Amino acid sequence: MNKLLLSCLLLGAFAVIVCGAPLAASAADEQQPAAAPTADDGKAVFEKQCTSCHKAVRVEKYNGSAPWKTVVSRMIKKNGAKIDENTAAQVVTYLDKTYPKK
Numbered sequence: 096m097n098k099l100l101l102s103c104l105l106l107g108a109f110a111v112i113v114c115g116a117p118l119a120a121s122a123a124d125e126q127q128p129a130a131a132p133t134a135d136d137g138k139a140v141f142e143k144q145c146t147s148c149h150k151a152v153r154v155e156k157y158n159g160s161a162p163w164k165t166v167v168s169r170m171i172k173k174n175g176a177k178i179d180e181n182t183a184a185q186v187v188t189y190l191d192k193t194y195p196k197k
């Protein structure tokens with residue numbers, strides 16, 4: 096029981112470290128790769144996560160006024176995309192850079 100509690104605490108601390116200091120990439124090696132939201136990571140995420148329900152072209156051609164952050168969070172909240180916060184940040188970084196809003 097105590098061991099379980101300890102593991103939970105450790106896991107919690109790990110999550111805080113990973114989320115709070117995305118540049119400490121080596122800490123992310125344990126389970127979840129890619130903690131730092133760089134555009135390169137975002138590209139891979141985009142190709143994998145944003146093409147499962149619709150084609151990439153839907154995103155590439157999108158020129159609505161909503162910022163990417165809003166679009167991505169809509170995909171998650173309304174459309175049910177299974178993307179965690181960290182990954183969403185990566186993909187938003189990528190989209191902002193690749194398809195900047197005017």
Ligand code: HEC
Nearest residue numbers: 144145147148153154157159166167170174175176177186
């Ligand atoms: C679970 C399925 C799903 C996933 C995964 C998904 N989308 Fe979507 N997406 C939809 C649906 C459904 C629509 C059409 C309804 C809407 O616009 O909300 C859509 C529409 C869009 C549109 C067009 C919006 C418009 O107003 O014309 C954009 C841009 C978009 N998605 C971007 C993304 C990006 C970026 C990702 C990856 C982070 C993503 N989607 C992942 C389901 C998904």
